[in-house]
Amino acid sequence: MVAPHAYCYEFPHPAVTTDVVLFTIRNVRLQLLLIRRKGEPFKGDWALPGGFLDIDEDLEDCALRELEEETGVSGVYLEQLRTYGKPGRDPRERVISVAYFALTPSERLTVKAASDAAEAAWFPVAALPPLAFDHEEIIRAARERLVAKLDYSTIAFRLMPRTFTLSELQEVYEILLDAELDKRNFRKWALALEQIQATGEQCRRGSHRPARLYRLKHPDRIEFIK
């Protein structure tokens, strides 16, 4: 064990944390992952997964580690969102939080509340519980980023499983934009991007014509479009 207060500095230092806003599409809704806080402050409240930066750890690694520790989720798409540091946002001490924005297809979800948090659960963004700290503000910024990026990138593909139908892709866009889209125009647009290709497989579900399956040409890249 390390003695308490063993780390001393000439000038006061803030603590640094990361927080992650992880989105997915579940039950035809945009949802995000929250954990219930085990300790003070805001004990029992829902909060974004996240925690303190290790002193030799890269920021992005910290975000991924905390996400995995608290929720068991790994292998998501991650990008830095913004840093929050208003004095007083954490009652314990001055805390600077580097917020990340993450996406995952719902197939890949194995959320089990892990050690650090009492409980982890998905919530529809339209029905969030009261949140700890300034996490509501962070979530708002993350949603805005997500929707803004639809216009000029293929970011929405990070919400798709490995193979998917054009109707499923359209449904994701309709959920994110909260608008109905014309089927023919959408398919024309999606194919013109040249980012997906037919696998040759079909998906037969229900008593109707089977749908062609597609996959991403570049599963690990976000492309800028238009």
Added chain:
Amino acid sequence: MVAPHAYCYEFPHPAVTTDVVLFTIRNVRLQLLLIRRKGEPFKGDWALPGGFLDIDEDLEDCALRELEEETGVSGVYLEQLRTYGKPGRDPRERVISVAYFALTPSERLTVKAASDAAEAAWFPVAALPPLAFDHEEIIRAARERLVAKLDYSTIAFRLMPRTFTLSELQEVYEILLDAELDKRNFRKWALALEQIQATGEQCRRGSHRPARLYRLKHPDRIEFIK
């Protein structure tokens, strides 16, 4: 005086700084403000203005304060860019730097090297000196942000003086995009934005027809366009 190492914590804390990439247009080129470092590390090298966050200070206030202290510049447009925190980026201790991106019209410049830095100077972005820390990477990200925002916001107006001619505005866009623009199309586009209005004044400079002066309708807002 405070005793050395007077601030102690149970776990190690990184230091937090802000850095500012301040752009302006000078001599028909995009330029940015650098300071020459007075102390170690990277003593004598050029670096972005910035410095350590006071423990009760908001991040944005820190960026503005350090800019003012080191260069005498104030009243600029400021937005958060991204946070840099790779372990080892500062040889002294772990440092997390919240980078800001700033714009100012060249009229408003009163750069005098202030107390904290040995010297402050403008450099064309196309001819930067060797830089301290990872500041080259930060500047690259700032330029990308600036150019990307031209497409969907009125951010370039933050580089214009209080009143300006359409030709001056076009020149700024041409510098930022590094491309020539058609005069008639540019003017049609700029006026269609409905973000500027003629002042009624004219600007007579040189032996040719005088130019109408314009001003922003909303000098303090960045509008999203298209």
Added chain:
DNA sequence: TCAAAAGTGTTTGCTATACACCCATGA
């Protein structure tokens, strides 16, 4: 044979681009 979702083209309107000449001034 019926219900349900998959799949498919054409027309129309709008926005972006290309392009050349006259105007007002100071020297």
Added chain:
DNA sequence: TCATGGGTGTATAGCAAACACTTTTGA
């Protein structure tokens, strides 16, 4: 009167939006 940058309109092409029916399957 000449050189200089300020100011103006139209025609065309390319992209985005609107719109309805046929196909394939399982029950």
